[in-house]
Amino acid sequence: xxxxxxxxxxxxxxxxxxxxxxxxxxxxxxxxxxxxxxxxxxxxxxxxxxxxxxxxxxxxxxxxxxxxxxxxxxxxxxxxxxxxxxxxxxxxxxxxxxxxxxxxxxxxxxxxxxxxxxxxxxxxxxxxxxxxxxxxxxxxxxxxxxxxxxxxxxxxxxxxxxxxxxxxxxxxxxxxxxxxxxxxxxxxxxxxxxxxxxxxxxxxxxxxxxxxxxxxxxxxxxxxxxxxxxxxxxxxxxxxxxxxxxxxxxxxxxxxxxxxxxxxxxxxxxxxxxxxxxxxxxxxxxxxxxxxxxxxxxxxxxxxxxxxxxxxxxxxxxxxxxxxxxxxxxxxxxxxxxxxxxxxxxxxxxxxxxxxxxxxxxxxxxxxx
Amino acid sequence: xxxxxxxxxxxxxxxxxxxxxxxxxxxxxxxxxxxxxxxxxxxxxxxxxxxxxxxxxxxxxxxxxxxxxxxxxxxxxxxxxxxxxxxxxxxxxxxxxxxxxxxxxxxxxxxxxxxxxxxxxxxxxxxxxxxxxxxxxxxxxxxxxxxxxxxxxxxxxxxxxxxxxxxxxxxxxxxxxxxxxxxxxxxxxxxxxxxxxxxxxxxxxxxxxxxxxxxxxxxxxxxxxxxxxxxxxxxxxxxxxxxxxxxxxxxxxxxxxxxxxxxxxxxxxxxxxxxxxxxxxxxxxxxxxxxxxxxxxx
Numbered sequence: 001x002x003x004x005x006x007x008x009x010x011x012x013x014x015x016x017x018x019x020x021x022x023x024x025x026x027x028x029x030x031x032x033x034x035x036x037x038x039x040x041x042x043x044x045x046x047x048x049x050x051x052x053x054x055x056x057x058x059x060x061x062x063x064x065x066x067x068x069x070x071x072x073x074x075x076x077x078x079x080x081x082x083x084x085x086x087x088x089x090x091x092x093x094x095x096x097x098x099x100x101x102x103x104x105x106x107x108x109x110x111x112x113x114x115x116x117x118x119x120x121x122x123x124x125x126x127x128x129x130x131x132x133x134x135x136x137x138x139x140x141x142x143x144x145x146x147x148x149x150x151x152x153x154x155x156x157x158x159x160x161x162x163x164x165x166x167x168x169x170x171x172x173x174x175x176x177x178x179x180x181x182x183x184x185x186x187x188x189x190x191x192x193x194x195x196x197x198x199x200x201x202x203x204x205x206x207x208x209x210x211x212x213x214x215x216x217x218x219x220x221x222x223x224x225x226x227x228x229x230x231x232x233x234x235x236x237x238x239x240x241x242x243x244x245x246x247x248x249x250x251x252x253x254x255x256x257x258x259x260x261x262x263x264x265x266x267x268x269x270x271x272x273x274x275x276x277x278x279x280x281x282x283x284x285x286x287x288x289x290x291x292x293x294x295x296x297x298x299x300x301x302x303x304x305x306x307x308x309x310x311x312x313x314x315x316x317x318x319x320x321x322x323x324x325x326x327x328x329x330x331x332x333x334x335x336x337x338x339x340x341x342x343x344x345x346x347x348x349x350x351x352x353x354x355x356x357x358x359x360x361x362x363x364x365x366x367x368x369x
Numbered sequence: 370x371x372x373x374x375x376x377x378x379x380x381x382x383x384x385x386x387x388x389x390x391x392x393x394x395x396x397x398x399x400x401x402x403x404x405x406x407x408x409x410x411x412x413x414x415x416x417x418x419x420x421x422x423x424x425x426x427x428x429x430x431x432x433x434x435x436x437x438x439x440x441x442x443x444x445x446x447x448x449x450x451x452x453x454x455x456x457x458x459x460x461x462x463x464x465x466x467x468x469x470x471x472x473x474x475x476x477x478x479x480x481x482x483x484x485x486x487x488x489x490x491x492x493x494x495x496x497x498x499x500x501x502x503x504x505x506x507x508x509x510x511x512x513x514x515x516x517x518x519x520x521x522x523x524x525x526x527x528x529x530x531x532x533x534x535x536x537x538x539x540x541x542x543x544x545x546x547x548x549x550x551x552x553x554x555x556x557x558x559x560x561x562x563x564x565x566x567x568x569x570x571x572x573x574x575x576x577x578x579x580x581x582x583x584x585x586x587x588x589x590x591x592x593x594x595x596x597x598x599x600x601x602x603x604x605x606x607x608x609x610x611x612x613x614x615x616x617x618x619x620x621x622x623x624x625x626x627x628x629x630x631x632x633x634x635x636x637x638x639x640x641x642x643x644x645x646x647x648x649x650x651x652x653x654x655x656x657x658x659x660x661x662x663x664x665x666x667x
Contacts, residue, residue, distance in 0.1 A: 059566055079569045092567035096585050105581075109572030157571065 009068075010035035010193055011056075011161060016065030018051050025051040027217035028065065033195065033210075035070075038187055040196045040204040043214035044240070050165065052214070053197045057086045057163050070160060080109070085154035086163040089170070091146045093138045099125070099149050100134040106157040124156040127186065144175050151183075155190065164196045168203050180206050201241045205229065213237050235367050238287050245293075245334050247286045248369055251278050259366055261286050267330045270306045272364035285369045290337040292363035295324055295349065299356050307358040310334065312349050324349065326357055401645075408435055408638035419634050435639035445623070445640070449647060452620040455534070456602035459541035463549040463598045464591065466542065471553035471590075472583075475560075486554070489547050501540055501611050508536050508612070532614035540608035545601065549594040556590030557583075592655055600648050620644055 009032035018026040026048045033039045041049045054060040056067065058079035066075045074082055085106070094102050103124055107117040125131055128148040138146055147167070154162055167183065168176045184207060187194050198204050204211050205225040212222045213236075220240075221233040232238035235246065247270060249263030254277030261284055262269045270286045278284055294300070300307060310326040313333060317340075324336045336357055338348075349355060409431040410419035424430045439445045474485045492500060507513045510527040518524045530536055560583065568578035606621035613619070620640065627637035 057566075057570060059569075078574075079566070080572045080574055084570075086567070086570045088563045088567055090561060090563045092561065092563035094564060094567070094582060105568070106571035109577070153567075153571065 009033060010037075010070060011195070012066075012068040013052075013056075014066045014068070016052070016055060016067065017063045018048075018055060018060055019063045024217050026055070026062075029214075029217070029219055031212060031219070031222070033193060036191050036193055037209045038184070038194045038196070038207055040198060040208035040211045041214055042198055042201060042204040042211050042241075044199055047214045048217040049197045049199075049214050053086075053163055053165055053195065056161070056195065057084060058082050083160040084163060085157050085159040085161075087147075087150045087154050087165065087167060089165040089167075091150040091170075093146050093149050093153070095138050097137075098134065099130060099136050099138070099141070102138070102149055103153045103156050106153060110157070120156055124152040127155070127189075128152045143170055144179065147171070147179070151186070155186070155192070159192065161193045161195060164194060166198055166200075167196060168200065169198075176203075183207065205241075213240060215240075232287075232365070232367070235285060235287070235369070238365065238367060242289060243335055244287045244289050246367070247332070249284060249286060251280050251282050251284055253280055254278075258361060259284075261366070265330060265332045266308055266328055268308070270364065271304075271361040272366050273362040274366040278366070283369045285367045287365040287367050288359050288363060290323070290335040291321075293334070293336045293357050293359045295326070295336045295338055296356050296358070297349075297353070300358050302358070305358045305360055306364065307356055308334070309354070309356055312351055312353045312355055315347070315349065315351065317347075322348070324355075326355060404638045404641055407634050408642050409433070410635045412633045412635050417634070418632050435636045436643075438636065439639055439643060444618075448618055448620050448623050449643070451618070452603050453647060455537065455541070455619065456599050456605070459538060459545065459602050460549075460595050460599045462538065462542045463546050464595060467546055467549035467553055467594065468587075468591075470546075471550045471557055474550075474554050475557035482558075489550050492547070497544065498607065500544070501608055504536070504540055504543065504612060505531065508539065531612065534613065534617055536612035537609050537617060537619075540612045541602050541605065544608065545598040548597040548601075552593035552597065553587065553590040556587045560586055589659070592659065596652060596655070599651070603648055604644055 011031070011033040013029060013031040015028045015030055016026060017024065017028050029052065041052060043049045051060060055062050058074075058077060058081075062075060066073055068074065069082070069084065074084075094105065097105065100121055103121045104117050107120060112120075121134075122131075125134055128151055130145065130148055130152065133141065133145065138149065141149065147170075164183075168179055171179055180203065183194075194207075196204070196207055208225060210222060210224055211228050213220045213228060215236055221228055221237045223231075228237060229241055232241065232244075238244045238246075247261075247263040247265045249261040249265070249270065252260045252262050252269060254260070254274070257273060257275060257277070258271055259274045259277045260269050260271050263286065272286050299309075308328055310328045312324055313327040314325040316323040319340070321337050321339050324338070326334045326336055328334065334357060406422055407419050410422065411432055411434065412418055413420055420430055422430060470489075474482055474489075477485060505512075509515070509531040510529065512531070514530070515524075515527040518528065519526075530539075564582050564586070565575075565578050568582045569575065573581060604621045604624070605619070606625055609617055609619045609622060610625075624637055624640050624644070627633050627640060631637075
C-alpha cells in the first residue's frame with residue numbers, strides 16, 4: 001500500500017511544492033538527506049524554510065510532490081503517525097504539566113508500560129542534564145532549561161528524524177555557543193537525523209554536515225558548510241553567507257584555468273582561478289571574502305597577486321580581528337579583515353592611511369553577475 | 370522638584386486605589402449591611418415596614434424568625450433548589466454553545482475576528498427587556514415559530530412553548546451567552562497554537578490534543594464565563610416572569626413578591642441574604658481551587 005522510494009536516501013523530498021492561494025511558499029524542491037546527518041535549511045524570513053519543515057512534520061499538506069522517510073511515503077501521514085518529532089521555536093512546553101509529564105507525554109500516547117515510560121523519561125532528563133527538575137513546572141525554568149525540556153520531550157520518542165525550528169534563536173550568546181555543541185554531542189550520541197531550520201548562517205555553519213540555502217521557495221545551493229562558503233554557486237549565496245566583496249567586469253581572456261577580468265569598478269584587470277571559464281566578453285563578477293585580502297603599507301612584490309591601492313576610510317577593532325573599509329581611487333569600497341596577531345596598543349593602520357590590498361588569484365571567485 | 374512629583378505621585382496612587390474600595394463600600398457593602406439589618410427585624414405596618422434594630426430603651430431587638438421561617442416552609446427550599454438547578458443547566462448550555470463559538474472566533478483571521486466579536490456584543494445595543502419581549506413574539510402560540518411550523522405542515526396545532534421552562538431556558542441562554550463567550554475568547558485567543566501542534570507531533574490526534582491541552586488551558590476562561598452566567602441567572606427575575614409559566618416559581622420572583630406584594634421586608638431581606646450565600650459559596654470554592662492551582666504552578 002505504501003509506495004516505496006527507489007532511492008537509498010533516508011529522507012527524500014521529491015518535487016515538493018506548497019501554495020497558499022497565489023503565493024508559492026515552496027516551489028518544487030527536491031532534497032536528499034542521509035541517515036544520521038545534521039542538515040540545515042538556511043534562508044531569510046519568508047523564504048519557505050519553515051513551510052518546508054512543517055511539511056516534513058505533517059502540519060502542512062503539500063500542494064504537490066512527495067516525501068519519503070526510510071523508503072516509506074509519508075506525504076499524507078498525519079503528524080501523530082509520523083516517526084518524526086519537532087522542537088518548536090517557541091519550545092511549546094505544556095505550561096500545565098511538570099517537566100516529567102511533559103517528557104512522558106509522547107510515550108503515554110504510545111501507551112507504553114508505566115515502568116518503561118518512567119525509566120525512559122529519567123534517562124532522557126539526565127541526557128539533557130535536568131535530573132533534578134522533573135517535578136518543576138515550566139514557569140519555574142529558565143529559557144535554556146525550557147528548551148532542554150522541549151528537546152528531551154521530542155527525543156524520548158526515539159524519532160527517526162528530529163526537526164528543529166530555529167533552535168538557538170531565543171538564547172543569549174554564551175548559552176548559544178554552549179547549546180550548539182551540546183546539540184551536536186546529543187546528535188552524535190543518539191545517531192538521530194537532525195533537520196534544522198535557521199536564518200542564522202553562523203548557527204548553520206557550526207552545526208551542520210550540510211546546508212541548503214533557500215530563497216523564494218527554492219534551493220540556491222546544497223553543500224557542506226565549506227562548499228557553501230568557499231565555493232558559493234551564485235551571488236545570492238555568496239552574499240547571504242558571510243560578507244563578500246564583488247567587482248563587476250568583463251572577461252578578457254582565459255588560459256590555464258585562470259580568467260582575466262577587466263573591471264571598471266576597481267580600475268584594472270583582476271585574475272581568478274576558474275575550472276569552467278566563461279566566454280571572452282561575457283559579464284561576470286569577481287568575488288573575494290574580506291579575510292582573503294591582505295592589507296599592507298608597501299606594495300607587495302608578488303606579481304601574480306591582484307593588488308589595488310586605496311585609502312583607509314573606516315576601521316573597526318573587534319579584539320581578535322580588525323575590519324577595514326578601504327576606498328579605491330574609483331570610489332569602490334572594499335572590506336578587508338585581518339587577524340590581530342601581534343599584541344600592540346598601536347594601530348597598524350589609521351584613518352586616511354594609504355594602503356595596498358592584495359589577494360591570490362585562487363582566493364577569488366568568478367560568479368555570474 | 371523631583372521629591373514633590375514623587376509625593377503627589379503617591380497621593381494619586383492612593384486615590385486611585387481608594388476609589389474602587391470607596392465604590393464597593395458605598396454601593397455594595399452599605400446596602401448589604403442594610404439588608405442584613407432588615408432581615409433580623411420583624412415586619413410592622415408602618416413606615417418603614419420593619420421594627421428598628423434598637424428599641425426605645427436602647428436594647429438590641431433582633432430576631433431569627435425570618436430565617437427560621439425560610440427553613441420550615443418547604444416552598445423556599447424548593448424554589449432555591451429549582452433556581453440553582455435552572456441556572457446551572459443554563460450555564461452548562463451556554464458553555465456547550467459558547468465554547469465552539471469562542472474557539473471559532475479565536476481561530477479566525479484577525480480582521481474577521483473583530484467583526485465576529487462585534488456581532489457577539491451587538492445585541493447589547495438593544496434594551497434587554499425589548500429582546501425578551503421579542504422572544505414572546507417568537508414563542509407564543511400564534512408567534513412566528515408556530516406559524517411557520519403550521520404553515521409548513523410540520524404540526525397542525527401550535528406547540529406550547531411560551532410559559533414553560535423551555536422558554537425560560539431559551540431566554541437565559543440567549544441573554545447570557547455573550548458573557549460566556551467573551552471570557553472564553555480571551556483565554557483561547559491568548560493560547561499558543563504551537564502547544565496543540567506539539568501534542569499532535571507527540572502522537573495525539575486532534576481530539577486528544579484538545580482534551581489534553583486546549584481544554585485544561587482554557588479553564589480560567591471557563592470558570593470566569595460560568596460565574597458570569599450562573600450568578601445573575603440564579604436571581605433572574607425578568608426572564609422567568611415574562612417567559613415562564615405561573616408554576617415556574619423562581620427565587621427572583623419570590624423575592625419580588627415578598628417585597629412588593631406582601632410588603633414583608635424582613636422576610637424578603639432574609640431571602641436575599643440566603644441567596645447571596647448560595648451564590649457566594651461556589652465562588653469561594655472555585656477561587657480557592659484556582660488559588661491552589663496557581664500556587665502549584667508557581
